[in-house]
Amino acid sequence: MAKHKTHFEDCDVLVVGGGMAGTGATFEARHWGRDLKIICVEKANIDRSGAVAQGLYAINCYMGMQWDENQPEDHVRYARNDLMGMVREDLGYDMARHVDSTVHMFDEWGLPMMKNEKTGRYLREGKWQIMIHGESYKPIVAEAAKKSADKIYNRIMITHLLMDEAKENRVGGAVGFNMRTGDFHVFRAKTVIVAAGGASHIFKPRAVGEGMGRTWYAPWSNGSAYALPIAAGAKMTQMENRIVLCRFKDGYGPVGAYFLHLKTYTQNANGENYEKKWYDHTKELVGEYIDHHPTPTCLRNHAFIQETMAGGGPIQMVTTEAFQDPHLETVGWENFLGMTVGQAVVWASQNIDPKYTNPELTTSEPYVMGSHATCSGAWVSGPEDLSPPEYFWGYNRMLTIDGLFGAGDTVGGSAHKFSSGSFTEGRLAAKAAVKYIEDQKAEGINVTDKQCEDFKAKVYKPLDTYTVAQNEITGGTVSPSYISPIQGLQRLQRIMDEYVGGIATNYMTNENMLKRGLELLTWLEEDLEKVGAEDYHQLMRAWELKHRALTSQCVTEHTLYREETRWPGYYYRGDHMKLDDDNWHCLTVSRRDPKTGKFTMEKVPVYHIVDENEKKKAS
Amino acid sequence: MGHSVRVRREEEKGTISWKIKFRNGTVKDFVSPITTKPWGKFIPKLSEGDKPNQGEINSQRLYKEPEGLNTNEELPSVPKESFKKGVYY
Numbered sequence: 277m278a279k280h281k282t283h284f285e286d287c288d289v290l291v292v293g294g295g296m297a298g299t300g301a302t303f304e305a306r307h308w309g310r311d312l313k314i315i316c317v318e319k320a321n322i323d324r325s326g327a328v329a330q331g332l333y334a335i336n337c338y339m340g341m342q343w344d345e346n347q348p349e350d351h352v353r354y355a356r357n358d359l360m361g362m363v364r365e366d367l368g369y370d371m372a373r374h375v376d377s378t379v380h381m382f383d384e385w386g387l388p389m390m391k392n393e394k395t396g397r398y399l400r401e402g403k404w405q406i407m408i409h410g411e412s413y414k415p416i417v418a419e420a421a422k423k424s425a426d427k428i429y430n431r432i433m434i435t436h437l438l439m440d441e442a443k444e445n446r447v448g449g450a451v452g453f454n455m456r457t458g459d460f461h462v463f464r465a466k467t468v469i470v471a472a473g474g475a476s477h478i479f480k481p482r483a484v485g486e487g488m489g490r491t492w493y494a495p496w497s498n499g500s501a502y503a504l505p506i507a508a509g510a511k512m513t514q515m516e517n518r519i520v521l522c523r524f525k526d527g528y529g530p531v532g533a534y535f536l537h538l539k540t541y542t543q544n545a546n547g548e549n550y551e552k553k554w555y556d557h558t559k560e561l562v563g564e565y566i567d568h569h570p571t572p573t574c575l576r577n578h579a580f581i582q583e584t585m586a587g588g589g590p591i592q593m594v595t596t597e598a599f600q601d602p603h604l605e606t607v608g609w610e611n612f613l614g615m616t617v618g619q620a621v622v623w624a625s626q627n628i629d630p631k632y633t634n635p636e637l638t639t640s641e642p643y644v645m646g647s648h649a650t651c652s653g654a655w656v657s658g659p660e661d662l663s664p665p666e667y668f669w670g671y672n673r674m675l676t677i678d679g680l681f682g683a684g685d686t687v688g689g690s691a692h693k694f695s696s697g698s699f700t701e702g703r704l705a706a707k708a709a710v711k712y713i714e715d716q717k718a719e720g721i722n723v724t725d726k727q728c729e730d731f732k733a734k735v736y737k738p739l740d741t742y743t744v745a746q747n748e749i750t751g752g753t754v755s756p757s758y759i760s761p762i763q764g765l766q767r768l769q770r771i772m773d774e775y776v777g778g779i780a781t782n783y784m785t786n787e788n789m790l791k792r793g794l795e796l797l798t799w800l801e802e803d804l805e806k807v808g809a810e811d812y813h814q815l816m817r818a819w820e821l822k823h824r825a826l827t828s829q830c831v832t833e834h835t836l837y838r839e840e841t842r843w844p845g846y847y848y849r850g851d852h853m854k855l856d857d858d859n860w861h862c863l864t865v866s867r868r869d870p871k872t873g874k875f876t877m878e879k880v881p882v883y884h885i886v887d888e889n890e891k892k893k894a895s
Numbered sequence: 896m897g898h899s900v901r902v903r904r905e906e907e908k909g910t911i912s913w914k915i916k917f918r919n920g921t922v923k924d925f926v927s928p929i930t931t932k933p934w935g936k937f938i939p940k941l942s943e944g945d946k947p948n949q950g951e952i953n954s955q956r957l958y959k960e961p962e963g964l965n966t967n968e969e970l971p972s973v974p975k976e977s978f979k980k981g982v983y984y
């Protein structure tokens with residue numbers, strides 16, 4: 277172990293992950309904490325890290341309050357409708373009332389925003405989205421974070437949170453390693469803001485073989501946002517609320533601009549509108565929720581899945597009409613080029629020119645995240661003026677561990693934040709963290725060297741395991757005494773796929789399958805004690821895998837707990853096929869005891885803080 | 896095979912260009928802006944900007960609010976008396 281140097285850094289605000297939320301937090305922390313030491317630690321390089329690494333073509337969350345296009349109440353209604361009633365409305369409202377000021381800053385900073393020529397306003401893609409030329413969205417927000425931070429550490433993966441040993445349930449910092457130098461880094465911090473992105477690659481992906489590694493959500497989103505707090509004993513919420521996306525086949529190209537701006541539409545192989553066909557069937561499962569407007573995304577997925585199972589595929593996006601307009605054709609292509617370039621590659625390789633061919637769509641494997649159109653994540657306090665007592669414990673966006681804050685994908689309950697809302701939530705968390713320090717809540721933190729040394733031994737164990745176990749290799753990379761990160765990852769993905777509602781079963785699961793899945797996940801956990809790493813890059817893979825595995829356990833426990841099918845089209849509980857508002861109109865909250873590794877579950881009430889006003893119309 | 900998507904990003908010009916070549920030889924070119932301002936010049940250094948007002952840390956405001964919302968109004972909120980628990984909407 278001696279060969280790995282340890283570096284110590286003491287700071288006030290430690291931001292883990294420099295994606296959208298992390299850059300927002302780092303930026304804002306400086307405004308409120310002029311003399312504080314603010315550090316951001318990022319696994320990649322913040323100029324091109326996180327889900328926005330490749331760029332985006334739209335800012336998906338902008339109210340336009342200045343023109344009364346939408347108000348925060350409208351956003352709350354929209355998000356709760358899309359998630360079948362289950363969101364933290366206090367968090368959603370709070371994000372929405374601030375998000376416009378974030379977007380106006382992006383405009384000032386030089387992010388190219390498209391304008392509506394007639395009105396001079398931002399060009400709307402849909403009710404919530406505004407269109408941008410966003411290939412360089414991430415480097416622009418990274419610049420803002422760099423100007424605020426005392427220091428940005430790139431290429432350091434945070435593996436564990438440190439806990440204060442003076443006061444129970446208080447955070448003390450975080451540790452990780454530099455995947456280039458191999459050095460160990462200890463950050464002792466008064467507050468930690470976890471902004472480490474969502475979880476992709478926990479379910480077996482459709483893209484395998486030569487397409488391996490391709491995903492819809494960023495492949496490097498490895499669930500650290502969940503695993504770090506779960507391992508420390510923080511409460512989590514709605515982890516069962518995974519998302520399945522309808523996307524262009526094989527390249528995972530997003531469909532938002534196509535539906536909303538280009539007005540393309542879907543059809544089955546016979547050219548029929550298949551969604552109508554499944555109306556009665558869906559109504560039987562979810563009742564009047566199918567009549568809500570707009571139709572919740574999961575229910576549209578449900579029709580897609582049913583139609584495919586009934587033999588109506590392939591489902592296509594009808595592009596050949598819109599693409600005759602050269603302007604719309606350009607929008608259609610640039611939408612991918614500045615966001616998901618892989619889709620353009622797939623189309624070029626298969627001679628799919630959407631001007632002449634209607635491209636195929638598919639439903640993806642499930643993903644877990646808190647910033648996009650679902651709301652898995654940590655259970656956090658809301659803002660004082662908006663939160664009912666069950667949702668408020670002193671500091672906005674603070675988890676159930678003192679001094680530990682979250683933003684973006686990390687935070688559960690507040691869906692439909694997207695890039696702008698995640699940056700905004702980072703700002704909210706940073707301000708609250710500074711207030712926590714000013715209120716003297718972070719005095720006398722004690723993190724002993726022993727705690728750091730213990731983590732250090734754990735962190736490098738996969739290197740030692742490999743050094744010893746390679747002597748027993750029987751052929752290729754096969755050894756009876758270690759598993760490689762890729763072997764472990766593929767096992768995890770199969771367990772989740774086959775038992776927890778992945779593509780293998782058309783998203784179906786039940787109590788027996790989930791219990792069996794949990795058993796297999798426990799064995800995986802045991803075997804991951806013997807994961808081996810040949811070098812520092814593989815060491816990162818090993819820790820990414822461990823984070824994914826812990827996230828997956830939590831997802832499975834939650835899926836087992838909620839005995840209903842709340843979101844058909846995202847997953848089905850075959851033993852409880854119907855939505856059950858009498859028993860399950862509530863949020864699920866879990867906690868894993870760090871000592872025993874056992875999860876406990878509870879129900880927490882959903883508060884509706886805005887009225888229904890725009891009553892659902894039949895769609 | 897035989898297809899390609901190539902890209903050139905030019906910070907000085909503030910543009911990005913793509914060339915798509917299909918397997919069958921079809922070629923498409925696209926160009927987009929990447930920024931509207933000289934790179935990084937309009938991003939503030941907050942340590943040098945105006946300090947927050949006394950007590951503002953206890954408000955709900957963020958940096959540049961409420962004026963940055965362009966609404967000429969205070970941040971909106973919701974009275975707690977109107978909150979409802981459980982199924983109703």
Ligand SMILES: Cc1cc2nc3c(=O)[nH]c(=O)nc-3n(C[C@H](O)[C@H](O)[C@H](O)COP(=O)(O)OP(=O)(O)OC[C@H]3O[C@@H](n4cnc5c(N)ncnc54)[C@H](O)[C@@H]3O)c2cc1C
Nearest residue numbers: 293295296297319325326327336434472473684685694695
């Ligand atoms: C394909 C795609 C299309 C999208 N389209 C849009 C769109 O059109 N409009 C829109 O507004 N939003 C869009 N989004 C959503 C938006 O990108 C996310 O909501 C947002 O990026 C979430 O912010 P975040 O900070 O939580 O996560 P991220 O931005 O992903 O940042 C997480 C960061 O944490 C780092 N990290 C992870 N683990 C560790 C660790 N252990 N230690 C240190 N660092 C770590 C990562 O490297 C990353 O930089 C899209 C997302 C995807 C994937």
